Amino acid sequence: MKNTYFVIGLMSGTSLDGLDIACCKFQRQDDKWSFELLKSSSIDYKDAFKDKLKNTVNLSAPELLDFNNKYGTWLGEQVDTFIKKHNLCVDFISSHGHTVFHQTKIGLTYQIGSGQHLANACGIKVICDFRTNDVATGGQGAPLVPIGDLFLFSEYDFCLNLGGISNISFDKNGERVAFDISPVNMLLNHLSNKINMAYDKNGKLAKKGTLNKKLLEQLNNLDFYKHSYPKSLGFEWFSENVLPIINRTTDSIQNLLHTSVHHITDQLAFVINQIGSRSGNKLLITGGGAKNTFFIETLQDKLKNTEVIIPDEHIIDFKEAIVFAFMGVLRERNEINCLKSVTGAEKDSSSGVIFLPG
Structure with missing residues (x-):
């Protein structure tokens, strides 16, 4: 198992500021992790796109699933542009997605940004959907940054x-x-x-x-x-x-x-x-x-x-994107990245779903 990873982390938060992209180098030495933020970018959401994201809670099921796919493709396109601009070579993409529903009392959390569409659009392996497994085991699915x-x-x-x-x-x-x-x-x-x-x-x-x-x-x-x-x-x-x-x-x-x-x-x-x-x-x-x-x-x-x-x-700007990139590293290594002491789940878990480009 290697101890150095180059990963792009993607974060879109509830404040709807935009998409944060962080290319990070993670290194494990003497049982300690260190990181370096190599390149980063923030892409502001245009008003119409921001309104669409804000309104996702009101979409019908087919509309929401369609937007999930389109948003995933859009994420992949942004990653592809970012990689080409900075001439990067990375192991995989680690994406938080954008949260639409988070109702843990009924065991529901849902982030849009289809991992398969994202992977297909940029041609790189994607790890995403970090919250669902924790919620399925009785956790809050949040916060994950700890x-x-x-x-x-x-x-x-x-x-x-x-x-x-x-x-x-x-x-x-x-x-x-x-x-x-x-x-x-x-x-x-x-x-x-x-x-x-x-x-x-x-x-x-x-x-x-x-x-x-x-x-x-x-x-x-x-x-x-x-x-x-x-x-x-x-x-x-x-x-x-x-x-x-x-x-x-x-x-x-x-x-x-x-x-x-x-x-x-x-x-x-x-x-x-x-x-x-x-x-x-x-x-x-x-x-x-x-x-x-x-x-x-x-x-x-x-x-x-x-x-x-x-x-x-x-x-300040990219800590969450950095941490979600790191969560992807832990998932890649099948190591714990969701803590029951934080979320209240029945057990610690290594969460995240892996998508390979088609």
Whole structure:
């Protein structure tokens, strides 16, 4: 079994920012893994395509399956262009896909981006569908990034990702624990979109707003926050639980953004302060939210005994794509890449489905 792999990781998140492509080199030496990000690219979704992705939950079964195939082909075409542009040679593609359904109470998770169509379009082996097996064995199928935190970012006490949804991972009693905490860019970008802004850069609008105490109380009292882990969130939960509260609140976008930032940081700080009792904790923050200076300042003010670390911009932007590439490596080696201590599944597993180009 070889110890060096060249892999392209693909990630499309719930914030609908676009497709992240990361070509990585992974090396195993003395029972330790290291990685190098060789080339990367972010492809923004055009408005019409973004609307199509957002509307996938409302498609009929034949329409959804058709789009699954077309999206897989599109992914393969982007990979093919990326490889030719940078003259790359890789072992395989490891793709997260794009989540449409995530309803673990009924054992359902579904990511579009057909692995077979992807493989056919780029002519390279593909490993994808990392969540289904875990959900089939009673797990949440999320979050999955903690396996990368464990092996690639072990020098940090906590790893927090601020994407469409926030999730955190850390070691507890010799096991890796992780769970989703709250919506982040899913909520903030939704509000920004109302005034034709893709997002609130650096939180400038949110910083100008004032706190809507009634809205803050309603958001902080959502039932999800009272549940213990393992737990995970999806767009359906956001639509059913958060949007109705936002839609019936009459206030300026600035105030809604300001209050939402305080709501999210309240939830994050509660979790981190609760588990990070000793002093000197190091918190690694990645994902798009790490670039929101007002958000990070607000969070830091609420944290105790914890140092916030914002890494290099390439790690901020591509950490999830890097980790999904690494999950593919573990699957290729038939090694564990889904942790029951994280997802609540009956057992650890080596998840992912392999597709060879036809």
